[in-house]
Amino acid sequence: MSARLGSLFLKWIFAKGKLQLTPSQVRALLLTAAFVLFPFVFYLSWYITPLLLLFVAWRYFLEVRQTALPSFYTKLALLIIVISIILLDQGTLLGRDAGTSFLMGLLGIKLLELRTSRDFTVVCLLSFFMVAGALLFSQSIFMVGYLLVAIVLIFAALARLHSTSSDHGECFSSWQFSSRIFLQSLPLAILIFLCFPRFQARWAFQLRPATTGLSDFMQPGDIAHLATDERVAFRVDFPEEGKPSGALYWRGLVFWNTDGREWHVGARHLSQQKLVPKEASVLQKITLMPHSQKWMFALDYPMASPPGTSIFWGNVIESRTIIFRKMQYSVRSSIGAHPQDMSEDIKKKSLQLPKQLSPRIVQLVTAWQARAKSPHDIIRSALNYFHDGGFLYTLNPGRYDNLDPYGDFLFNRKRGFCEHFAGSFALMMRIAGIPSRLVAGYMGGEYNPYGHFLTVRQANAHVWTEVWISNEGWVRVDPTGSLSLDQIEQSVQNLLNASGAASGGEDTRDAGASGILAHRFVRIMHLWRELVEDRWDRWVLGYDMQVQEDFFKSLGIGSFAWLVIFATFGGVLFFTLLGVAWWLKRRSKSADPLEGMYRSFCRRLSAAGVERSLWEGPVDFAQRAAQSLPSDAREIKKIGILYAELRYGPSHHTHRMAEFQSQLRAFRPKERSHEI
Amino acid sequence: MLVGITIAVFFAAFQYENNLSYLVLALMVSATTVSVVHTYRNLADIEVDAIPMPPVFVEDAALLKLDVYNHKGIAAYSLMFDLPGSRVLDKPMRLDHISPANNHILELKLDATHRGKHRITSLRVSSSFPFSLFRASFSQPIATEYFVYPKPESLRPWLESVEESTHGHQMAKTSGDDFYGWKSYHPGDSLHHVNWKAFARGHPLLVQEYAGNHTPLLWFDWEGLNEFEAETKLSQIAFWVIEAHQQGIPYGLRLPNSLVPPGTGNNHFHQCLRALALYS
Numbered sequence: 001m002s003a004r005l006g007s008l009f010l011k012w013i014f015a016k017g018k019l020q021l022t023p024s025q026v027r028a029l030l031l032t033a034a035f036v037l038f039p040f041v042f043y044l045s046w047y048i049t050p051l052l053l054l055f056v057a058w059r060y061f062l063e064v065r066q067t068a069l070p071s072f073y074t075k076l077a078l079l080i081i082v083i084s085i086i087l088l089d090q091g092t093l094l095g096r097d098a099g100t101s102f103l104m105g106l107l108g109i110k111l112l113e114l115r116t117s118r119d120f121t122v123v124c125l126l127s128f129f130m131v132a133g134a135l136l137f138s139q140s141i142f143m144v145g146y147l148l149v150a151i152v153l154i155f156a157a158l159a160r161l162h163s164t165s166s167d168h169g170e171c172f173s174s175w176q177f178s179s180r181i182f183l184q185s186l187p188l189a190i191l192i193f194l195c196f197p198r199f200q201a202r203w204a205f206q207l208r209p210a211t212t213g214l215s216d217f218m219q220p221g222d223i224a225h226l227a228t229d230e231r232v233a234f235r236v237d238f239p240e241e242g243k244p245s246g247a248l249y250w251r252g253l254v255f256w257n258t259d260g261r262e263w264h265v266g267a268r269h270l271s272q273q274k275l276v277p278k279e280a281s282v283l284q285k286i287t288l289m290p291h292s293q294k295w296m297f298a299l300d301y302p303m304a305s306p307p308g309t310s311i312f313w314g315n316v317i318e319s320r321t322i323i324f325r326k327m328q329y330s331v332r333s334s335i336g337a338h339p340q341d342m343s344e345d346i347k348k349k350s351l352q353l354p355k356q357l358s359p360r361i362v363q364l365v366t367a368w369q370a371r372a373k374s375p376h377d378i379i380r381s382a383l384n385y386f387h388d389g390g391f392l393y394t395l396n397p398g399r400y401d402n403l404d405p406y407g408d409f410l411f412n413r414k415r416g417f418c419e420h421f422a423g424s425f426a427l428m429m430r431i432a433g434i435p436s437r438l439v440a441g442y443m444g445g446e447y448n449p450y451g452h453f454l455t456v457r458q459a460n461a462h463v464w465t466e467v468w469i470s471n472e473g474w475v476r477v478d479p480t481g482s483l484s485l486d487q488i489e490q491s492v493q494n495l496l497n498a499s500g501a502a503s504g505g506e507d508t509r510d511a512g513a514s515g516i517l518a519h520r521f522v523r524i525m526h527l528w529r530e531l532v533e534d535r536w537d538r539w540v541l542g543y544d545m546q547v548q549e550d551f552f553k554s555l556g557i558g559s560f561a562w563l564v565i566f567a568t569f570g571g572v573l574f575f576t577l578l579g580v581a582w583w584l585k586r587r588s589k590s591a592d593p594l595e596g597m598y599r600s601f602c603r604r605l606s607a608a609g610v611e612r613s614l615w616e617g618p619v620d621f622a623q624r625a626a627q628s629l630p631s632d633a634r635e636i637k638k639i640g641i642l643y644a645e646l647r648y649g650p651s652h653h654t655h656r657m658a659e660f661q662s663q664l665r666a667f668r669p670k671e672r673s674h675e676i
Numbered sequence: 677m678l679v680g681i682t683i684a685v686f687f688a689a690f691q692y693e694n695n696l697s698y699l700v701l702a703l704m705v706s707a708t709t710v711s712v713v714h715t716y717r718n719l720a721d722i723e724v725d726a727i728p729m730p731p732v733f734v735e736d737a738a739l740l741k742l743d744v745y746n747h748k749g750i751a752a753y754s755l756m757f758d759l760p761g762s763r764v765l766d767k768p769m770r771l772d773h774i775s776p777a778n779n780h781i782l783e784l785k786l787d788a789t790h791r792g793k794h795r796i797t798s799l800r801v802s803s804s805f806p807f808s809l810f811r812a813s814f815s816q817p818i819a820t821e822y823f824v825y826p827k828p829e830s831l832r833p834w835l836e837s838v839e840e841s842t843h844g845h846q847m848a849k850t851s852g853d854d855f856y857g858w859k860s861y862h863p864g865d866s867l868h869h870v871n872w873k874a875f876a877r878g879h880p881l882l883v884q885e886y887a888g889n890h891t892p893l894l895w896f897d898w899e900g901l902n903e904f905e906a907e908t909k910l911s912q913i914a915f916w917v918i919e920a921h922q923q924g925i926p927y928g929l930r931l932p933n934s935l936v937p938p939g940t941g942n943n944h945f946h947q948c949l950r951a952l953a954l955y956s
Contacts, residue, residue: 122677158807198698542695575706
């Protein structure tokens, strides 16, 4: 090798190439662009689909026919048309929907003027941006999988610029190559992802998800609507110990006011009351899905509010801002405590009665009051009334009288969901002079034994009541519980009937004997999917400033802002250098295996004290080495001669390669040279 | 553009607090970095040798043949070759693919519009594989040179203007043993005139040449073409040289600053044309 690589230079050359594209390159790029843009069809306005089809098909047709590309004025006209359609539809070119629509239009027009390698690179990079844009619409695992394939396709398209003669099979497979680059860039990408500093964007654009779940007022039938909603409300981890035993009441909001039909939150006052932990306290780490409301959930009763939140009357936690994106918080609850917060105001609020009271209900309650010796007796009477009065707990309570729904429920229809029972119960308690309030939240949840977390769905939505009993405090009374007490615990395990978890009534279906195995399989799959979704939410989607800080703290890195920046760039540098070092190593290693084997022979001899000089030929060196190491003389000479034959001899000697190899492998100098 | 797109993705990620866009951003940065390593690796262990170039006449295609070796165990793609300084006609010269541990002969068409001796000292090898975002290049020293002979042009027949055996080298037409010099053996030469002693010592077959062996001897004289411009003179003489060479007539050149004694054969032919090419 006479001339070695001189110095290598690297130059930024983006978009310098003016090479004409081959038809196969154009086709590949059109396919890639179509693949990248396809998901938008589902999220943007209807006209995006025909526009996309028009641009891609038009350019494809031009390529097939080898006709001239559209003129400048045609493209200008198209641009104006695209802009006006978007403006008419959206009224702006900014924001998520209009912005991506506009970019799609630009990309489509760029496709029409796709001619040189420069245009090609521009389209590829724009496609890359569209990949990031698609993530603003969906962040599901499926979407991300799809987009990762799209990224590999973009890489492949870029690499295809280098295979003008891609039609013969000898040329490299751009697809295979780009997959390799993709895999090689993954470790560094993950490192950057973890290290790149996250900021809390104060002026971040808000993408408002629709309001889901509970709302700040409730009328009979509201919760029953949620009973079939399988969407996840929140997930809970119990970092300290496993899932607490007993019924899990996830407290969300308290309704104080009622007009006889609806219940409203009413009073919103900060609570001053400190809870004294009575029994066990449970730490919960909750990942709350955005619901466009402020309230947050915790087990009865939260002891302190997480940062950025406050505790209001009725021991409920509220965020200071509306929750538009997934949030994580830790909260500690005291199980089985009885809050003692009571004041004149609270008492007035919790005894408030609608202006028009149904006389039937008053009559019923007065009868109980006459016989009762304590508030407990009245409560018991009411619960017995539900238990023995022929009431039915059902998902389909039907329509109720608008004027007096609770009277209608208590005396005529007697079919209801939890809000009917709880609402009428609280009303009756207030008539009897017992302060009471309605609590809305969730009950139970599905425990995932693989991930050790609990998933609470909208279907778990529940309403119960709390009554004030002097000397005891607020006591939870769940009138639905008086119907069938065992159901709740069982429903936690009964995940096939997630809707049954909340209702726990006659909805429980039993699987046929033959179906049990299939059910079990479905259940396991379901649990695993839940687990993946949870980890996804937590580690990928929910990797924000707080999680990042925690993560670095767990690695033993405390204050970290600068460190992160250094780590990022250090990581980039490190990997680049690693790659270059690896390449240099490859470079010095000749492609010739014979050379490599001889080198290892020389290394072994040098370890034994005989160094080969640069000018020494293999035979001469073997002679000298044999003299220095008499006990190995025979082998050394043999290897030296074999090497010389293989290296310089006629080609028919190559069959002795195997012999050389085995000799070399067996060769270990038995002694060290005494020469210096 | 790449920087612009990266920043745009960053803003999308930042403004919408979209973690997955950060992931796309990280992938972009990482893939760009990885691609640089691939760009380097693609150029690693590439070695280029220039094959000696035959001389050409002005306006002919001068072909520089490069022997491109790929010493590494993987294929190399999309290599570009360029000669800084000297003009390459079909730019950019590109080699799509070399298999692992293989070589490939590549022809670079060089500019040959000016006569003279052209020297090539280094070759630039570059590649923007795989993503065309960066170009890595290295410069390979190659020492090669080529002659561009003047373009042969005929303005007048040489027999008219060129005096045979004039100016000094008077030929004795009758004398058969006026020893003139040695020339290499060609089939048809008399075996009597072969220098056998030298041949026995290992030299090539040499034949005694006698000035008076009845062949005409031509002198192409610069002075005889005084009515033409210098370049035209060179073109004319080049044409005569070719003619004389093809007819096998011994000929010599007499230029203002050089003199090529008469002779025949390929070496002599090229010596004369080189003298013409180098005239200044």
